């Protein structure tokens with residue numbers, strides 16, 4: 423009786439804050455998951471590092487390289503890597519692939535500063551490196567803050583050398599200087615997009631001259647240190663991919679530790695939670711898929727971006743290994759699929775209320791965020807999800823008690839953004855934008871809610887079970 427009365431009371435006011443629904447066991451799960459997530463984004467700051475980590479997690483669970491298996495059957499767990507920078511993982515279903523797949527997609531590239539191909543130079547006995555920023559950034563946020571260098575040198579002999587400078591506590595960090603306030607009278611008058619200019623994002627990397635060197639002795643000294651450590655020569659920068667990213671680990675955020683502050687949460691928060699949900703899926707009717715792609719931040723272009731035919735090719739390969747490939751069946755497999763295309767959303771921020779429409783924006787701690795549409799200026803460039811599909815998702819989430827919110831990215835005519843959703847929708851599959859809401863999107867340090875991370879994994883799992 424007491425229980426019934428309590429339930430009736432609950433019915434009166436719907437709980438929308440996910441923290442209020444958790445019992446002690448769930449709170450422990452939230453903590454464990456967010457600790458694992460903090461490790462993930464602290465260690466994986468490039469698309470390559472994400473792929474390497476996801477593969478090692480997958481292999482521990484028995485996933486095998488699709489290229490190395492001769493045949494595939496229901497229950498098999500497989501992965502395929504695209505040039506070290508994108509990955510697709512499959513749990514083969516009991517139904518034939520032409521019945522369609524359940525696809526979780528996200529991107530693993532994040533805004534950063536890429537080191538140019540002829541980067542190293544000396545000016546007034548300081549050694550610097552030239553960069554070209556990647557993705558949309560407020561450039562003034564990336565100066566006067568500790569940075570690390572992550573990436574690879576690809577050498578002429580065919581070997582690849584991995585680089586990480588600035589993460590180990592004993593490592594040095596690098597960075598970009600800002601102008602002292604005392605001499606910033608002219609700079610402070612500039613508009614924010616001009617305060618720091620792209621060509622001025624030069625990374626300071628050294629100041630000791632190499633003895634007995636006539637020209638550019640500081641540069642020579644830095645080059646010698648890099649050459650000795652990584653076994654490379656200066657020309658190897660021509661075939662390098664080096665990314666300057668915020669140095670240091672992600673952290674618990676807030677006095678109540680309810681949030682995470684870390685670099686690259688757009689969109690590794692969705693990549694991590696999508697992969698976790700797939701890893702928890704051991705058997706399925708229709709084949710379950712997780713695809714993590716590169717290049718979303720610059721338009722999903724290139725061989726490793728979502729517009730590449732890699733995904734389509736890998737589905738064809740899988741069908742072939744299941745002994746069930748034809749061009750027509752491949753087209754049906756794609757058309758009959760459902761997808762949660764995940765990317766981060768903008769959480770309501772009390773410091774910037776003017777850009778949000780409060781009834782249709784996402785909030786920290788209120789669960790997964792879905793956007794029927796994205797785009798800007800009249801939904802331009804958007805995938806617009808079908809309400810029939812949204813209704814199915816609502817049923818699935820309600821059945822599994824998943825917290826979710828329907829949200830638009832800010833007010834109409836305030837801007838907007840695109841995702842990979844429209845690219846997969848061209849196969850005529852059902853796709854919706856989903857994901858996790860952030861504060862500080864595209865800043866060096868982004869903020870998410872631990873409750874939303876937990877709800878995302880639960881939501882993706884509900885999708886894989888019910889759709």
Ligand code: MN
Nearest residue numbers: 688689719864
């Ligand atoms: Mn982004």
Ligand code: MN
Nearest residue numbers: 688689765766
């Ligand atoms: Mn994104």
